[in-house]
Amino acid sequence: MALDKFFNPESVAVIGATEDPKNITSMIMKNLIEMGFEGRLVPVNPHHDEVFGHKCYPSLLEIKEKIDLTVISIPARFVPEVLRQQATCGIKNAIVVSGGFAESGYKGAILEEEVMKICKEEGIRLMGPNCIGVLDNYSNFSSSFLPWTKVKRPAKGNLSILSQSGSFAICVLDMLSEEGMGVSKVINYGNRADVGESEMIEYLTDDDSTHVIGIYMESVDDGRRFIDASSSCSKSKPIVALKVGRRDSGIEAVKSHTGTIAGKYEIYKAAFKKSGIVEVNGFTEFLDACKVLSMQKPAKGEKILVLTNGGGFGVATSDMCSDTGLDVANTPESVRKVLSEKFPGYFILSNPIDLTGSSGDEDYGIAMKAALVDNDFFDAAIIIPLMPPETMTEGVVEIISQMARESGKPVVICVASGVYTGGVKTKFEEKGLPVFPTPERCVKAMSVLVERGRMNGC
């Protein structure tokens, strides 16, 4: 596809490359080397013969071989000249990291126009300017100038992130790593002079390694194209959007930040709905929605079983389900009958099912078998196994995940955060069950699965 070279270039020229740590090209080079990028890496700088062991060329014009992509992070005023050179060499793609364009005022805007004129005339596709660019976690290519020693790179995964904010694009990597979530691509297009989120959604629709798309958005590049692209993409791949610049002060801040107009929030809200996009509020909801959609399938309805050995957690979860429009429907009589024969009288069989502090691993299996596997009343389950009682062991992970599999229904797990429980969380997630540390985050994540189910006509 046309934009492939931004993600998986066979050869990249880093313009202005140097080993000087004060210059961000050095970090771009170092990152690529450290990541094990397997394409050809070609530094371009008239002042050096070699940069980090790679032969350096005085200009693009001197390079004999084919170059797929340039990464440009030299001062803004020199960018047009580089683009003209790369046109001469037939290089069709550029990531312009440099700032000093439209975001910086009138002069910068003129310069950005000049840059785009060259690109259009010469058929160059441009990402940026004023951007981080891309991380492709499969090709090991990135144009990021932030050191991997300070930002942990996530594992390979099926989530791709589009971000109008560079800082969000970078920090989300660290957050995803900490959450144990994997990533396919992270893309920050900065001023979005050419490539923007609409085209990226079109691109990711056909990208095999992307199953879920998360978008951080201050404004939209092209409303019509965005709705068309999203509507088409969301039929097969869930899209999660975090829209910022919703309120007066946020709208003002967007103007200063990306130099764009945030627009009326209500219009965005309607467009997201029309396009089958799950809208979220806040960074945590964004990550949780991406996570649950990556790990679980949509729910066919909103009847939710809540199962726990901690009554208080059950109550809090019920409340929040009601807040979110999920139905903590009463346990069907037939299920109660089965359970009342197997459980002591003080277990509570209404929904939430409360196995009390006296229960053990096996009780979770019994309850899930009767209420979720053998009965089709509930559409999904929130399971809250609290680990403190001595009768609860890590064995509960296998029991719960087996029942979840057998039920064929979406299940999310609440494991209260804590030192001991950290290990249990990891074990659940290895089995494909998403874990959240509080009832409210579980419920919100479940509501995302229900919303996605409704959209897809499950």
Place this chain on the structure above:
Amino acid sequence: MALDKFFNPESVAVIGATEDPKNITSMIMKNLIEMGFEGRLVPVNPHHDEVFGHKCYPSLLEIKEKIDLTVISIPARFVPEVLRQQATCGIKNAIVVSGGFAESGYKGAILEEEVMKICKEEGIRLMGPNCIGVLDNYSNFSSSFLPWTKVKRPAKGNLSILSQSGSFAICVLDMLSEEGMGVSKVINYGNRADVGESEMIEYLTDDDSTHVIGIYMESVDDGRRFIDASSSCSKSKPIVALKVGRRDSGIEAVKSHTGTIAGKYEIYKAAFKKSGIVEVNGFTEFLDACKVLSMQKPAKGEKILVLTNGGGFGVATSDMCSDTGLDVANTPESVRKVLSEKFPGYFILSNPIDLTGSSGDEDYGIAMKAALVDNDFFDAAIIIPLMPPETMTEGVVEIISQMARESGKPVVICVASGVYTGGVKTKFEEKGLPVFPTPERCVKAMSVLVERGRMNGC
């Protein structure tokens, strides 16, 4: 004070004590030994001469010395007899851990009435039944039967927690430990047959080691007394309440869980407001509110400076401030003038102040000095130092915390969660500045300080 013996008993009799790991008395004994409880520990059980190296008595009647408190976790039907014996011995306090009382139906309710009749006649104060009881982090006393190997005990601190839910009382310990928050007391009174939250608030009002109180509540023991106690207490100590059982399904769940009536939520809401209680929604908000009130003073108004080197974080924070009623007021002209002389033109001086990805530690000092220390326009600040750029170092912690001190205004910090940034979080919190991992949690925490300021007529 009357209830002191529940927290700092000089001698405790553990009724039914055994080393049998299947019996929870063994865990109660082991916990106390492991915690280094310095009072006298007296097991009572006719079947043993010694339990975990402590001399065991066949009954309370055989003990010659004075006992301050009994911990009772034997089957419910034997509890009245133990209480009669302790009355004979003049033991005035009991924590009844055992379940099988009012929460379990009609028969249990009759038994609970009998228990309370004995207590009233004999002047015994009772915590429970059906409870975890207490953890006093200063006296190293606890009646918890959950193993400290699976629940990490928090450090000593100035926060005390009242919880109607036992599972919440236990899990919150682990959550607090993970957050690095300290605790004074955690109290779970279960069925609340005698001691309940209203009297506990009265008690904690005069407890020197408690500066902030957090309450998890399904229902209230005595509405009038609760409002009186809270109104009086909240004049000097902030109280945070998480009310669950707000919605239909939650109210039903409360009935099954603690056997109480959750009541009309609107009445609770009004009562909290009247009593100067900060109400929160969800476990995360609960912990964050307790944390920020433990670490920072109330804000005198709602004009909030947002300072960052990550534009996107600034925009998101602005939005959320507006959602929460905080005022991201424009930077005063005089401050802009000072900053425009010191900063490059591409730094954004409107509020949020965006130091961009090119800034370093010192820029935070310059901005805070001008906008927060030397100028009284802003009432408080949310500072969001993103650490990925190479120019940002841990030195920024000292700079920001010094300026926060000099300003005398409340400051909260957003450090996006992540592997590297974990260390920065700890360093900020050592300096007394609370750190939250997302803009939304920072903003919510700040809104708590503003609300508290309003209540106290700051």
